[in-house]
Amino acid sequence: MPKVTFLPHDKTVTVSEGENLLRAAMEAGVHINASCGGDGVCGKCRILIEEGHLEGGLSDRISAEDQAKGYRLACQSTVTDTDVVIRIPVESSIDVSVLKRQAAPRRTARIHQPDFESLREQGLFVPPVEEIYLELPEPSAADNQADASRLVNFLTLNHDEHRLVVRLSLIRKLPDVLREDNFRVTATLARPVQPGRKTHVIKVQPGDTTDRNYAIAMDIGTTTIYGQLIDLISGEVLAEKGDFNGQISYGEDVITRIMAAEKPGGLDKLHEVVTATMNKIIAAIVKQAGVRLDDVNAISLAGNTTMTQLFLKVNPRYIRRSPYVPASNIYPPLQAVELGLELEDHAAALVYPQVSSYVGGDIVAGVMGSGMYRTDRLTLFMDIGTNAEIVIGNKDWMACAACSAGPAFEGGGIEFGMRAARGAIEDFSIDPLTYEPMLLTIGSVRPKGICGSGLITTVAVMFEAGVINNQGKFDRELGTERIREREGVWEYVLAWQDETQIDRDIVLTEIDIENLIRAKGAIYSGCMTLLEEVGMGMGDIEQIYLAGGFGSYVDLEKAMIIGLLPETDPDKVTYIGNASLLGARMAVLTNRLRQDVVNVTRMMTNFELSETASYMDHYVAALFLPHTDLNQFPKLKTRLLSSRPNS
């Protein structure tokens, strides 16, 4: 893989062939002024090729003469298969030692890959629905036992199956199905959660259909619902689809949904629209995978407590009222059809249990999917969104809490905040002398706004560069026109009007920063409170699992700088993506997990932070960058002391 060396910084990174040069610079921790996000319009990111060559980078903003000398626009250049040495024009007054100062490298989390092979090797790859081919003896005058008895007795005698129950809906079909292929049938058995309990015979099909056994895993998110169609024989995901939860028009968050459900007819309506979304996804993935609906034997569902209750048509009224009581933690096994899902009537619906009103089945699914319930290592699990849920513990104990982080991480409450979509500023660097920015946007187009991970990076970089102080206030004395006061609020101009897609200056305000600090403070202090309640400290955390929509893009080092995450080795951090969906998927692949989940749920001690006396103290202490107590972030403290000896 080609190497790129940046001068005068003398920093080298190895990148993939075809990498954008501006991204390579960001990767190397090298600043190049660039405020159009990589679109090529600002013309600021001029660089000079000293050795080797780049592809592209020509622009009418560079004269023919300069082009001949080797000048290019970094944002328009890509690295070829050969090494290259690049010189970046810097202010003459700059001290090269500043350029060479080690900034926190860009580090995103390792992405978790569920290891189904190891499940298989451990004998744990046992789906909760199993198909068995049977050649039953045909009835005769000497043996005219009832059809259901014939089936059950054969399974008992020849397959060591016990405590079998045949549901009425199957008994209704049984006489004809058995005779369709002369008593050669495939029986589908739904395993009990607890060994020794009843096994339900849920389906009988003529002939041998044991090569077709599918299930659906579904995450019922407040905003988005994701479904996966899973082959229970190979363990593979055959199709996947996400769609907006149809309830969105009734409110963006769980509280407004609950209020909508409390209106006359509201609960029925909310159930109906979420079910419609789910059915749309089911139909799409079944079609996409090309399987027969009749061969889908189970659906595993995970959602937060409110989403679960709304889907199950259980009044969520008391979830939003102190002392925040959900209707139930555990739901008995259900039939998908009785919930309005458009599956065949044999399909089992497995609903993830809840811990509390605000630590729901999505989090339990995450705990199960991540495997943290099986490890000795003290683990911090965080699912970050508008509501952030935190679980701390290991196989022996778990404590959990939910806190309202607010929508900052999803772009809400931030003046130019947006979701992680094309045009969102996702990475940021600042010139240590001129305070000019270097912006990268998703899609390398002119910026439209800033997403959650971009916001974290921007605030972290500015804080470490001394542009904002530990209270999130801009240094009013830096002498850059980018920092200005407007209507009494101080702000930094990330991109000028003519460099954006939206024909306005894109700015980061002190109010935005305050919102971010509140969000990260809520989460960090939640962790602190939980740890304190169990007599531990942040230093005891051995590994971190990050879940949630924006987690895969977060620069971990930056998240530690702002104090969202405790300062730790980034190698200890794993991103598990949509943990709820992962857990839902695992539940249909290994029945062992379903056996464990009830115990795990019982083991998870819930703390209502609002009722925990020390939470407010921890919260106030966390409303700084990174924290009132800098000693909790020793590496950052060292860097800050070395770079800002006067501060």
Place this chain on the structure above:
Amino acid sequence: MPKVTFLPHDKTVTVSEGENLLRAAMEAGVHINASCGGDGVCGKCRILIEEGHLEGGLSDRISAEDQAKGYRLACQSTVTDTDVVIRIPVESSIDVSVLKRQAAPRRTARIHQPDFESLREQGLFVPPVEEIYLELPEPSAADNQADASRLVNFLTLNHDEHRLVVRLSLIRKLPDVLREDNFRVTATLARPVQPGRKTHVIKVQPGDTTDRNYAIAMDIGTTTIYGQLIDLISGEVLAEKGDFNGQISYGEDVITRIMAAEKPGGLDKLHEVVTATMNKIIAAIVKQAGVRLDDVNAISLAGNTTMTQLFLKVNPRYIRRSPYVPASNIYPPLQAVELGLELEDHAAALVYPQVSSYVGGDIVAGVMGSGMYRTDRLTLFMDIGTNAEIVIGNKDWMACAACSAGPAFEGGGIEFGMRAARGAIEDFSIDPLTYEPMLLTIGSVRPKGICGSGLITTVAVMFEAGVINNQGKFDRELGTERIREREGVWEYVLAWQDETQIDRDIVLTEIDIENLIRAKGAIYSGCMTLLEEVGMGMGDIEQIYLAGGFGSYVDLEKAMIIGLLPETDPDKVTYIGNASLLGARMAVLTNRLRQDVVNVTRMMTNFELSETASYMDHYVAALFLPHTDLNQFPKLKTRLLSSRPNS
């Protein structure tokens, strides 16, 4: 109680004050010519009061002079509170020894009274649904467990209840119900059939409602459906109602019903009409008892296999086709509402298991209700109707079979046969010299026809009097105008045209007798075959339970004379009435019975008589009065030899 002495027979009976004199004579085994059934029109039943007096009995058919002498019509006279001596005019030629000859006394079966007190004393009076009043702690910040957990944990800690399941439909109501009376609630628990299995919490009501716990027992008969509303606290039947099964218009017997169900849409239709009848009965008895529908917690259902499958909407197609395979013997616990019953959605439906296509839940219910499954004594259980079911066994083993008796016992296939209703000849005696009859009808009105029990008595009396021989043929040489040939068929005139309600002679034909013999032969040979299969004989039978509509009226001695029942001490015979309804009722009063019923059902070995080689031999041997082998009826043999020394 007054005594009535009949002369010249010199027979005395003790009767109740107000007893009809004709019935008193029948009771005493004294014959008085009387062919109008007790209506007073034939004027034949003249008697003379010799001592004491009678009430009534005056008629324009007796001259004033004779009335003054003490002549009365027996059928119009009733016994007062004093003893009376009556002389019956008899043919001068009659030998008094004939009159004094001991005929078989009239003996109906002892009627079974279920002994709920003894259940209670044995601690077995534990209904499958129980109500418990709970004062739950109210939720607080320190204790905000889910509503369902609060309920379940309280039941576990304070009431030693384990393995509790709360159904989704209840979870939906729980949050509001708990808060209606500040967490003071009554929980209704549905007990598992097998101890150690799950207990379902099916209902929670605000406040203390433990004084209201009701259930319904229902017998789904082919012809008639009976329901009882039962107080599960006292064990009492608060209301009862029977109604014709709405399916009757689709056929009178199970075979035609099955054929109707096989037509397109037929099964749905038959389910619908039977459910409509059941709902009519439910509504009536709930109203009659004045209970709230919400307080009816269970319904127990017993019916034959076809009725059960039609009600449960399970295709009965293979029931009528060799090798006669039902869909299922056992049905899992169901909710009444999912079966279309108009009860509240918490109400449990308990369906009696089946043994085979023709030994259904009604018979299993009878076995359970009679208690024969708990006794050491070898018991013969017979439920006699169009289809007769026979069970032989005790607590250690049971064999059962069904046979098609035909409708003779219900009046079908008998020229003047009718159900046991007003105007049906129910008792009969014959003058040993003149062969004139003495008829008693239900309601003491002029006869319309003859019912099943009347038919048995009539044939038995005629056989013992030598009017018909052991092949059921009339003695053509008796010289009575009542025995005649009409269109090639011999018959006996029970009542002349002008003595009847129907303006026709009412006769008993040899074809009628043949049909009766076939019916009783089918049942007796069924018993013989069953006994032979288990290596026993009729002599081993220690007690008999009779069930079915007509059983309470059957004169047991007469049933033994025709060979319907084995010859035994009538004290050993108990009539249990509607055994299916009795069993259904017992099932909601004692959960122990529900625990036993599965084992009992498994223990009941079914014999398909049509597939049992010896059945036809036994049947042919039973097509005589009482049987080819008179030695099986030793007491009758003795009587016959003494009364008919020449035969």
